[in-house]
Amino acid sequence: MISVRLKAKVLSLLIFVVFLGIWHVSTFTPSGVGVLGSGSSAMTAEQLEYQKLMGKDIGTQKSTGFPSPDQMSKAIAKQLSDPFYDNGPNDKGIAIQLGYSLLRVGLGFFLAALVAIPFGFAIGMSPLLFSAFDPFIQILKPISPLAWMPLALYTIKDSSLSGIFVIFICSVWPMLINTAFGVSSVKKEWLNVASTLEVSPLRKAFLVILPAAAPTILTGMRISMGIAWLVIVAAEMLVGGTGIGYFLWNEWNNLSLTSVIFAILLIGIVGMLLDTCFAQFQKWVTYVE
Amino acid sequence: MLNETTSNHGAQVDLKAHSKPTSDSNKHAFQSGHFLQVQGLSKYYSKAKPVFTGVNFNIDKGEFVCIIGHSGCGKTTILNVLAGLDTASEGYVFMDGREVKGPSLERGVVFQSHALMPWFTVRQNIAFAVRSRWPDWDHLEVKRHVEKFVEMVGLSHSLEKKPSELSGGMKQRVGIARAFSIHPKMLLLDEPFGALDALTRGTIQDELMGIVRRTQQTVFMITHDVDEAILLADKIILMKNAVDTGGSFTPGGIAEIVNNPLPTHRIRSELHHMKGYYELRNHIVDFLIGATKKSLNQTV
Numbered sequence: 001m002i003s004v005r006l007k008a009k010v011l012s013l014l015i016f017v018v019f020l021g022i023w024h025v026s027t028f029t030p031s032g033v034g035v036l037g038s039g040s041s042a043m044t045a046e047q048l049e050y051q052k053l054m055g056k057d058i059g060t061q062k063s064t065g066f067p068s069p070d071q072m073s074k075a076i077a078k079q080l081s082d083p084f085y086d087n088g089p090n091d092k093g094i095a096i097q098l099g100y101s102l103l104r105v106g107l108g109f110f111l112a113a114l115v116a117i118p119f120g121f122a123i124g125m126s127p128l129l130f131s132a133f134d135p136f137i138q139i140l141k142p143i144s145p146l147a148w149m150p151l152a153l154y155t156i157k158d159s160s161l162s163g164i165f166v167i168f169i170c171s172v173w174p175m176l177i178n179t180a181f182g183v184s185s186v187k188k189e190w191l192n193v194a195s196t197l198e199v200s201p202l203r204k205a206f207l208v209i210l211p212a213a214a215p216t217i218l219t220g221m222r223i224s225m226g227i228a229w230l231v232i233v234a235a236e237m238l239v240g241g242t243g244i245g246y247f248l249w250n251e252w253n254n255l256s257l258t259s260v261i262f263a264i265l266l267i268g269i270v271g272m273l274l275d276t277c278f279a280q281f282q283k284w285v286t287y288v289e
Numbered sequence: 290m291l292n293e294t295t296s297n298h299g300a301q302v303d304l305k306a307h308s309k310p311t312s313d314s315n316k317h318a319f320q321s322g323h324f325l326q327v328q329g330l331s332k333y334y335s336k337a338k339p340v341f342t343g344v345n346f347n348i349d350k351g352e353f354v355c356i357i358g359h360s361g362c363g364k365t366t367i368l369n370v371l372a373g374l375d376t377a378s379e380g381y382v383f384m385d386g387r388e389v390k391g392p393s394l395e396r397g398v399v400f401q402s403h404a405l406m407p408w409f410t411v412r413q414n415i416a417f418a419v420r421s422r423w424p425d426w427d428h429l430e431v432k433r434h435v436e437k438f439v440e441m442v443g444l445s446h447s448l449e450k451k452p453s454e455l456s457g458g459m460k461q462r463v464g465i466a467r468a469f470s471i472h473p474k475m476l477l478l479d480e481p482f483g484a485l486d487a488l489t490r491g492t493i494q495d496e497l498m499g500i501v502r503r504t505q506q507t508v509f510m511i512t513h514d515v516d517e518a519i520l521l522a523d524k525i526i527l528m529k530n531a532v533d534t535g536g537s538f539t540p541g542g543i544a545e546i547v548n549n550p551l552p553t554h555r556i557r558s559e560l561h562h563m564k565g566y567y568e569l570r571n572h573i574v575d576f577l578i579g580a581t582k583k584s585l586n587q588t589v
Contacts, residue, residue: 212406
């Protein structure tokens with residue numbers, strides 16, 4: 001087992017190195033060779049001025065192409081060296097931007113859990129409620145969360161709150177459905193034990209049904225968190241202001257590809273960390289029969 | 290009925306002495322007669338073809354009753370009705386002079402599939418039952434009580450283990466300890482050893498017998514094992530299946546109630562040397578084989 005794991009690690013590293021190598025080679029430009037080549041030194045001042053006016057700046061070494069790994073690592077180092085600066089609305093450190101996104105996701109997700117888990121419990125316990133609510137859930141579930149954005153902006157009249165609402169609406173469905181499913185499929189024998197022991201409904205809910213359904217509920221929460229993190233980027237691009245999604249879009253407008261790639265990388269890493277957290281929670285509540 | 294059943298009341302009362310009264314036990318509207326009375330019980334899913342009809346039997350305090358029959362004869366339904374988990378289509382069940390209408394702490398159930406909560410440890414599983422029975426007990430009382438009953442089934446070393454870490458036999462022991470821990474007036478066992486291997490089964494049978502004798506517990510148990518019934522039961526109820534021969538339909542029910550004539554203090558290893566053992570065993574086996582033949586004939 002250990003040897004397989006070790007081999008996998010080595011292979012991962014190898015893939016990464018090869019990827020960096022290909023990236024490096026494909027973005028490599030020999031230094032000193034400008035857009036117009038070495039012929040530029042022969043030009044007169046007027047000709048240089050003319051080239052500048054034509055948008056071909058020869059004097060400064062400006063890279064217009066895709067950033068190389070070297071440029072990327074410098075950009076990353078620069079961003080990470082001062083993640084908390086705040087120079088006004090369009091220029092904030094990356095940690096601040098990420099903080100805004102995480103705050104929105106956290107709030108929306110928390111509110112969704114607050115609604116979905118008790119409601120899912122009720123639906124899971126009662127076949128009547130389940131059948132009654134099922135058509136609504138089935139219709140509302142496949143709607144892209146961003147489709148709610150105009151309605152949210154119109155009614156809430158606050159872009160930041162609208163972002164939270166969008167997170168709420170996309171997180172609510174997987175949690176709701178999984179909670180209902182988990183609660184409704186609690187083994188009959190455990191419920192029988194509870195009823196032969198005359199356990200009060202509240203004790204039954206918290207000591208029997210909740211632990212029995214917890215793995216399923218947490219799977220729902222994990223899916224919800226994954227979707228919420230996908231959606232927050234798009235939502236922030238749309239509403240603007242703050243957040244990693246807005247940062248990414250802003251850097252695109254600045255034509256700073258290094259920052260765009262940096263943001264993409266960061267979104268991936270944070271998403272992975274969130275998922276790992278929920279995987280750990282899932283481990284805690286999972287039981288072996 | 291065996292004689293020893295009548296002399297059990299003293300011990301039964303003694304066991305109950307420190308348990309607080311529950312909803313049923315303060316009633317002394319004790320009718321003359323038996324501790325548990327089952328009257329005219331029947332169950333049907335379609336009225337024309339009942340699974341069983343007219344099931345009548347009584348169980349006295351301290352009596353151990355086994356019920357044997359082929360699959361589908363309604364044994365488990367009867368047990369579930371006694372437990373209050375299922376309702377009969379017709380008929381009544383009275384325990385201690387009160388009608389059984391729903392589950393109660395007065396009747397402890399050991400389920401075939403042990404039904405332990407896998408997220409609880411052994412201690413928590415039993416404490417869950419103990420706290421349900423005596424909600425106002427403090428932590429120490431619960432702890433002491435739980436440990437007493439875990440010790441009774443010899444699992445003190447596994448108190449903090451989860452059911453998944455236990456063998457099948459150990460799980461069933463915990464199930465038995467849980468059922469006993471609430472001091473039920475009656476114990477219902479739904480084929481508790483069905484999933485166990487023969488060796489484990491023998492050991493736990495001995496343990497169960499010992500505990501039941503010590504506590505003078507009233508027990509109703511489903512089994513498929515004739516020897517198990519002979520070893521444990523004072524009274525063996527033989528159930529017949531419903532017979533459907535196309536034209537005529539005979540509902541199932543009780544074929545016979547056999548009183549166990551063997552001496553009270555039976556030991557498994559000496560059982561087959563006891564006088565009357567083979568007659569009893571042959572009688573039950575003949576009944577079961579006869580029932581099989583009948584149902585085979587009906588399908589031909």
